[in-house]
Amino acid sequence: MALQPVEMYHYKDTEQPCSVLLQLNRLRQECIFTDVWLCSDNTEIPCHRNVLVCSSPYFRAMFCNNFMEKQQSKVVLKNIKPSILSIIIDYVYTGTASIHMDNVLPLMQAAAMLQYGRLFEGCSSFLQMQLSPDNCLSMIRLSEIMNCRSLHVKAKEMAMNSFSDVSASEELCELSLPELMGYLEDNSLCAEEEQVFETLVAWIHHDPRSRRGTISDLFKKVRLRYIHPTYLFQFIANDPLIQSSTLCTELIESVRRLMFSVSTKCINNTEFRNLWVVQRRYTCQDRLVVMGGRKNNEQTSREALVFEEKTQTWQKLATLPIRLYKAAYVALHSVLYVIGGLTTNAKYSQVTSTVYTLSLKSNQWRLTEPMLEPRFAHRTLSYLHFIFVLGGLGPDRRVTASVERFNSMFNQWESMAPMPEAVLHPAVAAANQRIYMFGGEDTMHNPARLIQVYHIARNMWSKMENRTVKNVSAPAAVIDDKIYIIGGYTRRMIAYDTKSNRFLKCANLKERRMHHSATVLNNHLYVTGDSDAFESYDPKTDSWTSKGSLPHNLFDHGSITLTSVQQT
Incomplete structure (x- = not known):
């Protein structure tokens, strides 16, 4: 097949510019056509005016305007050492320069003076490679002296991200x-x-x-x-x-x-x-942690998993020292608390009052002050500096109405007014100085169609019957002024508006959930458990979104939001 004729072909020789520059450098080294000498101390370097003019606004102004240097065959450059001037001239003719700690500062100053911007940034890149928590503060000062924004940005970024190390340095005190x-x-x-x-x-x-x-x-x-x-x-x-x-x-x-x-x-x-009311720092990030429960509906799990949002993966935290069945999980002051539960082994089981804590910073479990009463299958929540523990089953395996709270200011537990009616597996949430307890089941395992409200400051309870309430084993979570009651042997979710005292219907979950858990992360509800899938709910759009899967099925576990300082 004959080729179609082309009217015009735009040819570009990519090697030509490099070849010309290489030949110009050879002419310079042999002093052929050189018409100006740059001088420093007793050193004179031959150059071509036209090459210097093309390479720098500084030399263009010097040789193309009515300055005396225009007529001079020798131009003295003050405050530039011969070795630095030689590096710059080599850079002009070859585009390369060897930068190291002994020459970077005078080379940077000369590049700034002679207006070689890319060489200046090359020096900045070299200094950025030397950055460490020990020198980043002095690098910030240097960047301000040199008016080097790129170095300033990187040094400031390191100072912010590595503040733990920087704060211990002598430079910070200066x-x-x-x-x-x-x-x-x-x-x-x-x-x-x-x-x-x-x-x-x-x-x-x-x-x-x-x-x-x-x-x-x-x-x-x-x-x-x-x-x-x-x-x-x-x-x-x-x-x-x-x-x-x-x-x-x-x-x-x-x-x-x-x-x-x-x-x-x-x-x-x-x-x-x-x-x-000032906001948290941007580096404080909320992270989803899934803890304990029954793994694949078999044995009780000791694992704690944290969800990495960027990689969409689950990472393991330190393993809980003992297995606990139907313990309670809550976060307070960026610390995870595992409270009570039933210890089991081949010989016997025992209801415990123990409390374990874990922070993401230390990733170590610690025993702390135990509850006043042993219990399991209870509910917990945090409010300000308190942790409240409500109901559950005591050592006699009977449903209890007792309530106690942990005061983190004094590291002690104290008994509070008992709930009006003892219920098991209610949905609980705290808002507006009150704890709201929805439904659950009574001692006869019948659904309790009532709302029990605890006034925290007054240490008083009230209750009211409500036919809308029929949840069992449903978690609750608060976003703004609404308490969301999520699933519980059903796909249904309703929201209780604490201001208007009425219930609102919400979009159903994607699948029926029981023995699951929920938490709030970035103003979205996150629901985990009853399967290996987990999903989130956006209250603004009233819609659910699949967020992937857990490493395995989980039941009766804890889903907690923990805040940690994250380095970027």
Whole structure:
């Protein structure tokens, strides 16, 4: 077949520019057609004006305008060492430069002066390769002196992401007050609030005479709302620096009153209100953790699994020391609590009052203060600095109406008013200073069509019958002012509006669920269990979305949202 004739062919020789540059460099080395010498100290380097003009705005301005250098055959470049000038001329003619720690700074300065932007960025790239938590603060200072944004961005990013290591360095103590304030108020700081406080204290103690007066300004940068109450009141409140500041002690006292009031709406001081409602730092991420339960409907599991959103995979955490059947799972202050349960082995079973805790930071299980009463198949929830434990089965295997709560400020349990009617497997949630308990089953295993409400501040219960309520083994979760009651031997989900005191019908689950669990993550409901599939619900669109699968089937487990500081 004959080829069609082409009217025009645009040919491009990619090797031609490199070849020309190579030949120009050979001419320079042999001093052929060179018409200017760049001088530094006693060193003279022959060059071609036209090559220099094409390579840099600096030389274009020098040789194409009415400057005296236009007529000179020798041009002296002050403040540039001969070795650095030689590297730059080689770069002009070859496009390459060897950068190392001994020459990077003077080379960067010369590149900036002579307006070789890409060489300047090459020096920046080399310095970025040297970044570490030990030198990132000095690199930030260097980037500001050199006006190098790319280095500044990377060094600041490392300082934020590795703040645990950076905060222990001597360089941090040398920061000025505005510089330190800039770090502590930055939302991208990768640090727990306790560490923020410890950092500012260390900074003040480095030069107490001149810095003591800054404690109140720095203390405002600590997000008190996200500090564990025990740390807040045992360590921060008793710190001599805090005690020396009237404003700091007033802030601590405001937090104390807020904690004891059980209400988040009783803040009168405007300045404190603004400090209290500040959002978490961006590096604090909520993560879905699935814990315990019966694995594949067989033996009780000791596994804790955390869902990695980016990779859509499940990662194993430390294994619980013992097997617990129908324990309760709850999160408080970024710590996972496993409370009570039934221990089983080949010989006997025992109802326990033990409490185990796990944080994502330590990934280690610890025994903490046990409950007042052993129980299993009970319900738990957290509210402010409290954990509430409701009902369940006691050592006699009978349904109990008893209620107790754990006060994390004092690390102790206390008995509370018992529920009006003892029920098993109700849906429970806390909102507006109240605990709402929906349905469940009575001692005769009949559905309890009632709502029991506990007023936390008054330690009082009330109850009301409601024919809409007929849930058994259904978890509940709160988003905004609505309590969602999810499944329970059914696909049905309803929402209770606490403001209007009425129920709303929601989209059904994709499949029938029982012995499952639910939690709130990023304003979405996440439901796990009864199969290996898990799904999420968006209240804005009233729709369910499949989120993949668990490593195995789970029943009677815990689904918890834990907050952790994530390095990017």
